Amino acid sequence: MLDIIKKESINLDWEFKLSLITDVVKGMRYIHSSPIKKHGWLKSTNCCVDGRWVVKITDYGLTEIFGIYGTKRKMKDEEWLWTAPEHLREETNIYSGSPKGDVYSFSIVMQEIITRDEPYGMLGLSASEILSKVRKPPPLCRPKVSQSEAPPAYLEFMKRAWAESPVMRPTFEEIYQQLRQLNQGKKINIVDHMFKMMEKYSADLEDQVRVRTEELETEKKKTELLIARMLPPVVAETLMSGKPVCPEAFDEVTIYFSDIVGFTTISALSTPFQVVDLLNDLYTMFDSTIDFYDVYKVSVFERFMNVNCKYCTSLLC
Template sequence: MREMRHENLNLYLGLFVDSGILALVVEHCPRGSLADLLADSDVRLDWMFKSSLLMDLIKGMKYLHLRGLTHSRLKSTNCLVDGRFVLKITDYGLPMILHFFKKKKYFFLDLLWTAPELLRNSEQAGSFAGDVFSFSIIIQEVISRTLPYAMMDMPPQEIVERLKKPPPLFRPLVSVDEAPAECLNLMNECWNEDPSKRPNFDEIFKQFRGISRGKKANIIDSMLRMLEQYSSNLEDLIRERTDELEVERTKTDKECV
């Protein structure tokens, strides 16, 4: 695990085990998870920036699958964003480690990224096609900037039960004007009920590269705009804190007099 090196994989530095405590030592990503970034309403994410994040995810998963390794726990909280806004996948390879420890109890919210066939077979840890399904749910999150199935307005347990027992087929609803039609078509292919009909990450990479081809300059522009916004927000915060300190200083001076 420590020898795996890719720009879009979060680096494993070591494993700590003592007195029943298991901890992974990993590379720190100051921007937090993809879920954190999507939930931050102060951060403007246009389609170019969203597509850049998705491409990072695709390249990281393609690398894992080419080496015969499934992720099995892929979700937006397991995708970290570093200081350069590069997405890095973490928690990969964990089933190999967790096999030697007590099986983790999953809550229904954790299962919203899980493929239907895996929900029906709790003994199967994961699969390549299962990772592709998880990726499709992350596409929905990135496009709509909402939690998985948020537009369905249902509790996670009910969503999981509907996924396990079609018909009717149960999937998130995404507006056609929120992303290019090619991206929406790819998302639909990736959450196909039949695992054998889902594309692999090599095919996904080729399709998605065609969607975003020739738009590198726009992605850079998007990053620059985001950095400008962060700078502006920081200036506002400093100004606000300075005003608060000035008010407190005035109060203190009056009390002293």
């Protein structure tokens, strides 16, 4: 479960988080009602998630085995962050754990799921500093979880679960019943929720594809219009249809270049309005004259190039 919590590419909405929390509660409720009675070493690293997104709790009963064989392996400070304060203060019984200690450990796992951060990660302290503060309050050292990260009712029973006094912590049966009450008796089916999310993503994707297709069609029309303005109609249509434009040879071709002589000087000596009027009149005259002939006009700044040939009327016009 720790890998899922830390992997940012996995989108965990509240339904997913609540499903993980509920599965941990169900598993611990079963362990506490069984002959084992306690886990003693609950943390996110021994909560595994299977292919159907169901949490499976492992490593239960190990504290009893350690007790029988007198095994005490050296532990890193980070491995004690889920341990209840009363057990951290114990020198001889620190490995055994207790049902109320399991509830405290569950509250830290719940913090990890809600915040998608390591235990006490938001405090910015080292593991040894956190353990020292948890062992010897006041002040009370607990994770800080904002109200925006989960519904208030869930944050409330998480805080009850990490109460300093073991007597003040609820049992897993009480937590389970409170979860049922908050969920109004509804069962959380994470697979159905995943299907709903996939349907929503599919609908959103279809909308995005439609919008992008419309944008592409608009840009395509703009490009086609630009090509039609720059090239002869037949050439433009051939290019837009994806066909190659093959060069053709003609026996007789007339190319006429026209230039406004002294245009720079005229512009410098005239007002902007006079220049605009001059160009409007000149272009109107050119266009009306060109309409009487089978030519193709190419404009290059203030110059004109007209092309005419005996057999190219249908190609250029």
